[in-house]
Amino acid sequence: MSNNVVIKVENISKQYQIGQIGTGMISHDIKRWWALMRGQEDPFLKVGTENDRTKKATSDYAWALRDVNFEVKQGEALGVIGKNGAGKSTLLKLMSRVTSPTTGQIKIKGRVASLLEVGTGFHPEMTGRENIYMNGTILGMTRKEINRKFDEIVDFSGVEMYIDTPVKRYSSGMYVRLAFGVAAHLEPEILIVDEVLAVGDAEFQKKCIGKMSDVASHGRTIIFVSHNLLAVQSLCKSAIYMKSGTVADYGPTEKVINNYLSREIQNCVERKWTEDEAFGNDKITMLSARIISDKNEDGAEVIDVHTSFDVAFEFINHVDDQAINLSLVLYTTSGVCVFNVSTDSLKLSTGRHRSILRVPGKLLNDDIYTITLHFIKDTSVMILSLEDLLTFEVLDVKRGDVGWFGKWIGAVRPSLDFSLDRI
Template sequence: MSNIVLRVENLWKQYRLGLIGSGTIRDDLARFWAKLQGKEDPTLKIGETNDRNIIEGEYVWALQDINFEVKQGEVLGIIGKNGAGKSTLLKILSKVTSPTKGKIYTKGRVASLLEVGTGFHPELTGRENIFLNGAILGMTKNDIRKKFDEIVEFSGIGKYIDTPVKRYSSGMYVRLAFAVAAHLEPEILIIDEVLAVGDAEFQKKCLGKMKEVSGEGRTVLFVSHNMGAVRNLCSKAIFMEKGKIAFQGETNKVVGRYLQNTNENLSGIFEIGKKTADGTVIIQKTIFKNKEGKITNNLNFGDDLSIELYGYAKERLEKPYFYFDIESQHGFLAGAYSLLDGWRPEYIEGDFVIKCTFKNLRLLPQIFTVWFGMRDKSGGHTLLGYTEVGNFLLTSTPEEMSLKSEIAGSFVEILSPYLMEYQWEKVK
């Protein structure tokens, strides 16, 4: 098909653990010569085999039987846990490393942004690196000069363009690298999780540029742990797990499968069994409920999260202070602090239940962790330190996320704590 710009067929990649080559140039040459003659590897120990279909011993398959294709103008999201093989796949597509077996067909030039500083010479200035990267992509000096001012303006580091890039911060590296990759007009643009280094404003700018690039008929491959950005940007997605493609297809379905697969406990009930430092109070369990009061930790965009914390106090404890924090993979998002909010139960004694409800969760779809802490009536003495008491999975549809249709990436995640309401309640 003429509109297919990238096709991957039966792609495998194997690495040898702990070693590079055979250890000596002589052994590497002997292995290479034997391979040319179709003979067995002469460096193998007795009883070993070079059958690459076996996954054991000193070898590991980073990728196994990868097959997919991408059409012109499509934006493909690639998601999965750390170690799933995403970066290895992109390195092979970028020709940084070669596959063990399999074939890759590409049409047009490929520009990659894989790691901070990849493709930049540290001793050269930003200006010189722009021309170097353009030359690598096969562009002429005149072509690069036409784009130069646009690249510098987009990067926002014009003041430092004649400074050697070894003096750049990681954020400056990413700004310039993305500007170069996006503006030198490659037919295929490959972006790894490097955008996480940039600030929220620059992430929004980059995601907007990627949309613009795809609208011009160029193809984008985008790896990210930010499910909101993937949903906002990508028309199709691939979910990778343990070096294989676990699921691929329409973005919302793939993201939903990934989020459910990575959230082990969907029951909404978490056994804690954590005691305070002096042993007088034990936190037994938490129960998570949605807006309808159903016990679950699988929530939708805009839903309420009610956390019921069950505990037992051996002695009467006057006016204790509680707090709940919500965190994403990027860090703290929102917190409820009973001391600051002026809500304090008169006491807890025996069995007790404390309820805190976070209303209208306008957060990016992903897994969030809930932490709990407890202090005495003064608020100055910690009874129970920062303790994980559960997690919840937030999913959504494009319609439910219309609120943030014009705000990409983690920007909504930054704004959302200021839009969130919560309330405390002592059940008994």
């Protein structure tokens, strides 16, 4: 018996009308109403395109979710990952009962609290104290529960001095902390959390993740949507990977994350040209440029902060006996130059040549990097410059046993000998 299943999602689909609501929509509404009056099925349920936001819409309807099925057991922490527009938020909205599915049903056992946003219902004119009660009751707490936790909430958010000041006078940090304070003290049997961790500073994020793993370890069920794969990895034992409104993968978090990364990370890690249309000028033409990453521990071909990789180029030299060296510059997307390395200058004959740069693991930080390549003649004259030749993302998925999931700063993250001893 599946007695400890607390959430059962059965064939959930959600259709949205796209475009503006106006005179154009009313004819559809009338047709739909007419069909229902005659006891027929909604004629517009048969149409609708897959929710790919990059394509031009071919129908007035789009399916944000299509036939989603899964179960969550009591005490399980389930992560939901996927690109923007994959249907994560729609799924959460349905489970939170903000809107209802077009077809299918969701069955839930126990008290649910959902955090799709922090500070829902805050009124700027009301004081911190009044807003704690307002927000708390909106999230489903009773006045008694709030009374019991009031001091803890105030403590957690550190706004004791301003508790009787209208929240419109709060700094944005205080406002968010107070809102978080209320959210963090919810004690539902099932907690549904959307990307709320994106706000707040690193210290606060740590507090919140700590609070959430507390909740999880007390036998409560958590559904957690986030872009922060680190946080999902450390909080959730299992995960769902959503893609275009369907469940693309479901299982242990590690496996699902690897599947997600290898399918979704859009790196420009390989470019090729044929000899006829080779890219360059009359001195040098490029044939290919690519990044070859070593497989990581899980066997997935993604570059994370631990993996080493090669950058390989093939080109044709058209002028005999010219002294050439390659100069590679690595930039972060924000335009910071990370390093500039150069090969030796060699006299090359005409024909195909290859050049490989080995980049060790534990050097780059998690960031998106671009590679610019220059061909230099006689160590002084630039004869070909290829800007933004390759782009790749370095991921930070496994940080080990740390309680912090914020962004690690720095253009590089080298592994250096840094000792700490008692003397």
